[in-house]
Amino acid sequence: MSQPALLLAFDIVLLTTLLALALAAVLSPEPRRAVMLFIAFGLWLSLVWARLHAPDVALAEAAIGAGLGGALMLAAARRAARAAQRGTARRADDGAR
């Protein structure tokens, strides 16, 4: 295979993975899983941007978009999971404490 074709194939693999991650994040009903997938999406996005010669933006996206945004969402997902858990456990015992 010639080099441009190889590069094109590489690009297509990069982008397909990106779209697959986004689709998985969007379709996942379970909060923690969705957030994990979103973080993976953000990190992959920054990888793609590095490929497009945008290292500054890639760094920022990895650190702020995926990293901090993900951490914030993860905390919220954990809280949601805990609330759901408490909802089911309430009947049996006040076990959440």
Added chain:
Amino acid sequence: MTEPADWARSDRARERARDLSLLLAVLLALLGVVLLAVYFLALNGGAAPRLAELALARVPQSGVGNPVTAVLVNYRAYDTLVELAVLLAAVLGIWSQRPAPPGFQRSSAVLAGMVSWVVPLLIVTSGYMLWVGGYAPGGAFQAGALLGAAGVIVRLAGDPTAGLPGEAVQRWLLVLGVLMFALVGLALMLLGAGFLTYPPKLAKWLILLIESAATIAIGTALAAAYVGGRPSAKGQGPSAGEASAAPSSSSLGPRP
């Protein structure tokens, strides 16, 4: 959640919702095709180098070597000023809603040991990132993000304040970016150079000054956003309601 008697109805409702989301999917797919076509046209519209050549040509006069930093803190510095205001607004909005929820359980010795060298490393890297942003990838945002990340790690390790100082100091750190930016800009205006128009000789140092302030503000704001509430007055005495609302049973390590 649904009562058995409602099942039939909720089934129908669910079916309807699925139909609706399918219909929306089809419509939006159409929108996607239109957007792709339009984007193709736009790409071939003949605007090709756009601002690239001009922006790159002016870099030597901008006081920094990294073109992206030149855009951020020089050509389009005004955007960056407003953006710092956005970050400030978000933190103020968060503070207006609730006091800081309690942090996580103090982490194990191993983790604490790890934190004690990761955090200084992050802070040093942040300083390096700020400095290197003048001529290589990096800059105030990335540096600020690293500072914020250090705060997140500190909080995860059990310090509820995320290593941030008390409220009074924190408030000054938060506004440092906006304040420095606006004051430098106004000073330049009063001296006759024009708002945020750096004289070439001073550009490098003024930009470094602004970027340092912005880094601290961004780092503080990101860490404060992760804390997720107004810093409590002294130490941490979360109210009873808060304490029961979020038991500190979850930590980084496995649940007891």
Added chain:
Amino acid sequence: MTAQFLYGGAGLILFVLGLWSFLVHAPLLRKLIALNIMGGGVFHVLIAVAYRGDGVTPDPVPHALVLTGIVVAVSATALALVLGARLQDEQRQG
């Protein structure tokens, strides 16, 4: 040009995907993920437009715009999450 179209096109698909998810999913967290993916799509378009092939320095202006956009997006996300948490707390107590 092919790469520009390919990457930008992926960004547009992300935009539409996020929009769809925003419209059909009710939970706050899913809406926020959807919005962030939409935003990521627009940023992706800008980064693709800035790309000028290997060996050529890309257009720095869109890069700076995206940097600004990323910070704005995370600020809004943080505020929305705290508002959501506030609602959840109240639901539990009330």
Added chain:
Amino acid sequence: MYSNLLTDPLVLCITLPLLGAALTTALPRHAVPLGILAALATCSAAVTLGVDVWQHGALRLVLGGWEPELAIGLRADGLAVALALMANLVALGISVYASGYFRDPERMRAFWPLWLLLWAALNGLFLAGDLFNLYVMLELLGITAAALGALTGSREAVSANLRYLLVGLLGSISYLLGVALLYTAHGTLDLGLVARAIAANDRLFAVDAAALVLMVSGLALKAALFPLHFWLPPAHANAPAPVSAALSALVVKASVYLIIRLWLDLFAPITGLAAAMFLALLGAAAVVWGSWRALRAERLKLLAAYSTVAQIGYLFLFLPLLAVTPPGPPRDNLLAALVLMALTHGFAKSGFFLAAGLVQTNAGHDRIDDLGGTAQRLPATTFAIALAGSALIGLPPSGSFIGKWLLMQGAIESGQWWWVIVVTTGSLLASAYVFRVLSRAFGLEPTPLKFVTDARAEVPALLLSLVAVALLGLASGPLWTLLALRAGGGA
């Protein structure tokens, strides 16, 4: 060019509130005096800017001393200055009112910096000359508005404003995609330069049209144009009174201003009658639906919020008329009428909300059916509501009377008589909902002893309503002169 004192107020209008926000954040104990100081300073900067533009014509400033396409431009033409002046005067009134409104010191401290940031965003939006800068301003506006709206912390307020925040984000992302397309096609972000490129290059019609649709629909969502208004009533009705006033009178107006600006300046070569007609139909639906819901509302603040939906609708009725009217005095009349209605609504609605807030704190509720005796307890406030109400209806001599008159005249002259029906229906419904409030407020009780009971709270509401009725109606002439001052380049 750069050490020009003339353009300094342009910068000060935006930096002074930013500085004020920084200082009120850093020194929360002195938030009130610092906030008032910043409010006064900002307002004087805006007035100075108005005088400058009046004397010297439209102003333009390129920041940083770079080429205009590379840097960010600020611009102040007649339209921008007219709205900025209104916004700053209203904001000053709101500031005075707010200085005595919040009892809880914690809330007071939270209010001031957010409020000044919102103010900065408003001025920044009115005076911006750059597409991406507008995006950042929109986000600042959206975030501060939602945070302020949720300030009471009540369940309704938080959930309504969370929804508002999300909807606003959706709108701005859509706007940003439009900007990205325009940058791809035309290679610059400066409003004037993009406008020139659009006019020069009709091969890219499809791209420009797509950008127009993305940007205008994003902004219509933020401007609560029917049927995208669903988020507005709960968000505005549950906010603290000074915030409701700002949201309804100013924040929504900023998005409308931007639509008008894009429609008339940027996309002028490609906006046809059909597109204008579509927006006007939505506006007509908003007029009827909003007025109807206002009539049925049980709470005073909800009534005011629905009335905002209707009043925003009127502004869109002008678009198809402007589309078919060639440049000349009739078109100037239409444009002036449009701005006059926007200004009147700004003053009247803020006065209305401030007064409603007083009624609420005084009576402990704002249920319209139980307002009996308000006229006796709060005569000045009731008078303010009556004045603001008459401006909302469009009674003479209010500014909206002239606005509606010219709107109907334009509609008949351009053969689009059906808008007259919409305007009359809206006005009739408006008089019904205003008189419903007033008839409850005036019970059969003895006349009051004191006209004004709490000056700091009542006078701003009264003055704002008075401006809407008297000043804008009787002395609207200068507006024509002001609006004739257009910026070079774009239009």
